[in-house]
Amino acid sequence: MSVLERPSAQNRDSKRPRRRRFLRLVALALALVAVFVVGVAFGQALDDGPEPGGVTTSVRTLTPLPQQPPARTVTVTVTQP
Numbered sequence: 001m002s003v004l005e006r007p008s009a010q011n012r013d014s015k016r017p018r019r020r021r022f023l024r025l026v027a028l029a030l031a032l033v034a035v036f037v038v039g040v041a042f043g044q045a046l047d048d049g050p051e052p053g054g055v056t057t058s059v060r061t062l063t064p065l066p067q068q069p070p071a072r073t074v075t076v077t078v079t080q081p
Helices: 011-046
Strands: none
Touching: none
């Protein structure tokens, strides 16, 4: 076997960091896309909300409940202020 047919230990070791770097870049790209999608969804949710400032006035007339006369009255006299 010649040197060209058999991968050396140095060649095998140099491919691993490249693969890891590629996987990190792919993971970073996916994370950035996910953050972008969440941001767009949040913006759409804010845009779809109701417009503030609408005033609604509700008028009701309450009738008073009947009251019983007091059972007794008490007078309090204060002599010193």
